[in-house]
Amino acid sequence: MYTVKLLGRWLLAGATATALALIPSTAVADKSRGNGSQGNVKTNAKRDGRTLTSLISYSGGKRGTSGKSSKSFTPTGNWAPPACWYEPRSPAEFQKYVEGFYESTVNYPGQHSYAKTAVGQFRDMYKDGEYKNYNLDKADEGAFWVAVQDKDRWDQPDAWTCSELPFWVEKGDTPTVKNSVTPEVLAQLAYNQVEVPETEVSLAPANNTKVNLPTWAWLDEATFKPVSVTASLNTAGLNLQSTVTATPDSLRIKPGTKDAQLHPDSGECTIQTGHIGAPYTKGNANKTPPCGLTYLRSTGNGTYQLQATLTWKVTWTGTGTPGGTLPDGTFGTTQNITVQEIQAINR
Template sequence: MQAVTGGRTLRGALPLAVLVVLLTAGTGYAFDDTGKPKADGDGKGSTDPGGNLSAAAQGYRITYPTGAPKGGGKPLVSVDANWTPPPCWFGPKYTPEQFKAEYTKNFNDELPQVHGSFRTAMGQDLDHYQNGLDYPGDKGYKDFNTAEAGKGMWWVVTENPDADPMAQMSCNNNRPTWVPNGQLPPPTADHVITAEMLSKLAFAHTRVPGVQVVTNPAGRQTVNIPTWVTLREAYTPVKVRASVDLGGGREIWAETTAEPSGVHIDAGTRDATLFPSSGDCAIAPDGTVGAAYNGDPKADPPCGVTYRRSTQNIPPFPFDASVTWKISWTGSDGGPHQLPNGQVDDPRPVTVQEVQTINN
């Protein structure tokens, strides 16, 4: 959690114990919005008819150049187990009036819970933003800079709640800072939002079609009879754009493109023959995968499996179909650049029966 009081100033002016308490204060005394849509309908994180996330109080804006995902889509899972979106970042979020309202509310909520030197420290911090109290190297503000409305934004730390809690704290040496339109914060600021960070946030917001497998025959399969596999979805490129408005006609932005690069099926057992033998089914130019049964009992499916063993007296086979998406991005700093591939899949149990025939 990033406390309003900020890290760098307190480190120079207050005992370490004061700093620790303020940085671990209750959630009210913090700015930790994540840029994700809110569930309370308060206007923060609302969407327009195109499914684009509003920029209000979120710190960045998400848009979908290829259209909003139908039915919500399915989130991509990175194939790199070590890949994560940014745990936190420092960027523009509040107008003076918004910052004043948020700060004073959080201050008043937190004040009754602290005493002694901690209470004094909070009072000094309030004076810094409200009454012009100067800190070393940081001139104080009057009334949260409301006189400069429309000329800039308050930059604050945003934390990603899905990140490791300790990693979220890595941005906490930034205190809220007023930055004029079109400019960046002083070079001493850490974890300033970048196009690369935005590309990762865009990745985290990327939603692609799921994997709905259709088999012929439907339901239970039969030993030595080919199962024809098709996917309901059409897989075409998906673009997601994340941007931060710096004012003055300047922005930082990144646009990711997720392109379907392959579909792989796994029969869930070695006692099966895949079609094709690699299990890698082709994606047609129109984005479709597989084909419906053509009526020829001797034909091999372009995407499918023939089971050689039944599941009688054993658990069903864990059949799986996965789609891999290649992710690239361009942004305000150039490109294209690469991100780790993403995947979606659809594991499901398959029961296989054995049909006995009698020859006369």
């Protein structure tokens, strides 16, 4: 084994052509998000002859946040979007990549001869070996499919599971390898681009309440609206698109102490007629809120850490398919709450 330093990154590769399956994975996906409106598209493709980045473009991601800061939510369970996948490249695109990759490797100052030999074997496979001259004369008949990684997760084990060498797929055929781009895989990648507003719950009383006084909790309807992201791939004869939509579904409250009564008892406030919870109105101070809590003990000189977690239901649709559902996403924040004893004056 040896270490190849290439294009500013360290890659681990073997001395045989088979081990070179890891080398094309220098192609990474730029995870930059769109600029916030569903209609604007940002393409993350860059092709400079040395590297191939993902040609998938994303649009949307922040619609409905009303200027609030937004963050990525967390999938429920152990599910995660693919850390690597396969995308098509035309013969000309693939030739440019391989030749550029070869030139960058053999001309890198101090590069080990083993590395040059290994990359040369990789090049020969597509130029003069199994394939002839990168199948340039078959450009209308198919495309090469190459491994691409999520650049933010390249150091995770899952990012190295796409170890197939670039392979040829005839036009109209569907690759059989796991994580080759399909509408569903596009939807999973779009899921990873969704940003939702921070879950700051409106409270009444706000941040400073009294023992045994009901605290009302609700979410701002103008802020918490469905958010959509569309992922598109149009290259080498493949034109696919998928849209994921995240919709706020329920709010779970944890008071930060056992000395509290939740409303409802489960602590989970579901969406009702388009909103979660109800804003406090004058005259309802002693009524039980549809969403909220009542603290039973003061915080003394400290505070309680009230945690509010919003669950988002996620659905998707794609080219030629009605789509389906993806795992729920959750995003939570913590707020400091001071609870005081009600003071009474004896006369």
